[in-house]
Amino acid sequence: MQSVTQRRLRVAAALAFVCGLGACTTAPRGLYDWGDYEDGMSAQLIDNDPNAALAIYAQTLNEIQQRNGRVPPGLFADYGFLLYLRGDYGGAEANFTREKQLFPEAAPLMDKLIARVRQRQGLAGPPADGVPAPTPPYSSSDSQPPQR
Amino acid sequence: MTKMATQRRGGAGGAEQKPNQAVSAPSAPPRLCVAILLCTLAGCAYQEQDYSKLFASNPRSILVAPVRNDTTNLDSPEVVEAVVTRPLAERGYYVFPLILTDALFKDLGLSEAGHVQELQPQRFRELFGADAVLFVVITDWGSKYMVMDAAVVVEMDFTLYDTRSGEELWRSSQRVQQSTGTAGSDPIAALIGAAIGYVLNETFEPNYRPLAAQAARQAFDAPRSGLPLGPYSPQHGADRAAYPAP
Numbered sequence: 001m002q003s004v005t006q007r008r009l010r011v012a013a014a015l016a017f018v019c020g021l022g023a024c025t026t027a028p029r030g031l032y033d034w035g036d037y038e039d040g041m042s043a044q045l046i047d048n049d050p051n052a053a054l055a056i057y058a059q060t061l062n063e064i065q066q067r068n069g070r071v072p073p074g075l076f077a078d079y080g081f082l083l084y085l086r087g088d089y090g091g092a093e094a095n096f097t098r099e100k101q102l103f104p105e106a107a108p109l110m111d112k113l114i115a116r117v118r119q120r121q122g123l124a125g126p127p128a129d130g131v132p133a134p135t136p137p138y139s140s141s142d143s144q145p146p147q148r
Numbered sequence: 149m150t151k152m153a154t155q156r157r158g159g160a161g162g163a164e165q166k167p168n169q170a171v172s173a174p175s176a177p178p179r180l181c182v183a184i185l186l187c188t189l190a191g192c193a194y195q196e197q198d199y200s201k202l203f204a205s206n207p208r209s210i211l212v213a214p215v216r217n218d219t220t221n222l223d224s225p226e227v228v229e230a231v232v233t234r235p236l237a238e239r240g241y242y243v244f245p246l247i248l249t250d251a252l253f254k255d256l257g258l259s260e261a262g263h264v265q266e267l268q269p270q271r272f273r274e275l276f277g278a279d280a281v282l283f284v285v286i287t288d289w290g291s292k293y294m295v296m297d298a299a300v301v302v303e304m305d306f307t308l309y310d311t312r313s314g315e316e317l318w319r320s321s322q323r324v325q326q327s328t329g330t331a332g333s334d335p336i337a338a339l340i341g342a343a344i345g346y347v348l349n350e351t352f353e354p355n356y357r358p359l360a361a362q363a364a365r366q367a368f369d370a371p372r373s374g375l376p377l378g379p380y381s382p383q384h385g386a387d388r389a390a391y392p393a394p
Contacts, residue, residue, distance in 0.1 A: 030238050031237070031238055031240065031380055031381065032237060032238070034234055037233075037234070038230055038231060038233070038234060041229070041230040041233070041246055041247060042226075042227075042230040042357075044247045045226040045229050045230050045246065045247065045250060046223065046226040046227060046230065053247065072233075072234070072237055073233070073237045073241075073242045073243045073244075073245075074233060074237075074243055074244060074245030074246065074248075075245075077244075077245040077248055078245040078246070078247040078248055081245065081247060081248040081251065082247070099245075103209075103242045105208050105209035105242035105277070105279070106209075106242065106244070106277075107277070108276070108277030109244070109276050109277055113248075
């Protein structure tokens with residue numbers, strides 16, 4: 001004969017099991033440690049707040065390092081870009097370099113950006129073609145027609 | 149209580165049929181119509197596409213172009229941009245940094261997503277070195293009010309292009325709907341619930357982010373119609389049989 005508490009425990013265990021299964025199916029073990037990366041993106045893209053984005057990215061990178069997690073694609077590069085906006089060219093280049101070390105797919109873009117950063121610093125390096133320097137504030141005029 | 153409704157609306161939720169009546173002539177045509185309609189709906193939700201071009205292209209990196217907005221909601225593209233990277237990267241692809249690329253597009257004088265999506269796919273290889281470019285178009289976004297219920301809806305189209313050939317590699321359309329959760333219960337309570345939901349939604353902007361994230365996950369993760377696992381996934385290449393490629 002079971003007591004009420006025993007039965008409750010059983011129900012609770014069954015529920016926990018089902019929930020656990022649900023968690024397994026909806027969130028398989030991820031490739032990366034995301035931290036608050038998406039919040040950082042929202043801070044810049046939605047709220048237009050580069051300082052908030054920079055703070056979130058710095059903290060996220062710190063926490064990932066502490067957890068020994070895998071840094072997701074783009075995090076170092078975006079962080080580097082936010083540092084660039086602040087005028088921290090050394091920090092920008094260091095993070096662009098880490099991005100391409102982690103993800104060789106990023107190398108063409110990172111190399112162009114690093115060349116631009118060095119140009120800004122007055123260091124050597126020929127101007128890179130294709131990607132213009134990200135010069136804040138952006139000259140985001142719609143005057144240029146779409147190139148076909 | 150809230151509940152999620154996904155795109156598969158053409159399920160078995162139709163009217164009950166009595167088996168003996170199936171042969172009687174007068175009622176047969178409408179029933180046939182219903183059957184055809186259900187099949188068509190199911191067909192829409194279950195898009196079979198040919199993956200052979202995608203397998204041949206085998207992209208390593210994907211650039212998410214600025215999201216085009218075909219609705220009147222002004223904030224929606226940025227909400228979508230912030231939630232697309234994670235599910236895409238978790239499929240095993242390198243995804244270009246959104247804050248950086250967004251700024252670079254603006255610098256190129258391409259602040260309008262519509263203009264960016266008119267570019268030849270090859271341009272995204274020249275500019276960023278991307279293997280593929282993902283165009284996202286928001287086709288529906290907002291609150292819908294029905295007699296007994298209210299719902300928040302997010303609907304978008306995803307299209308992936310090869311940046312070498314310019315060819316389309318993959319596409320998916322997703323609709324995610326979150327009802328305020330009153331349908332199916334006591335009708336009076338439902339009516340009141342819808343009214344309350346309406347008032348609340350008038351005051352507070354509903355949180356679209358989880359819905360947008362779900363739409364993206366559905367698009368990329370869907371069995372047989374999503375994106376095969378990319379090079380950063382340990383199972384890259386092993387899941388090819390799971391996608392139709394005649």
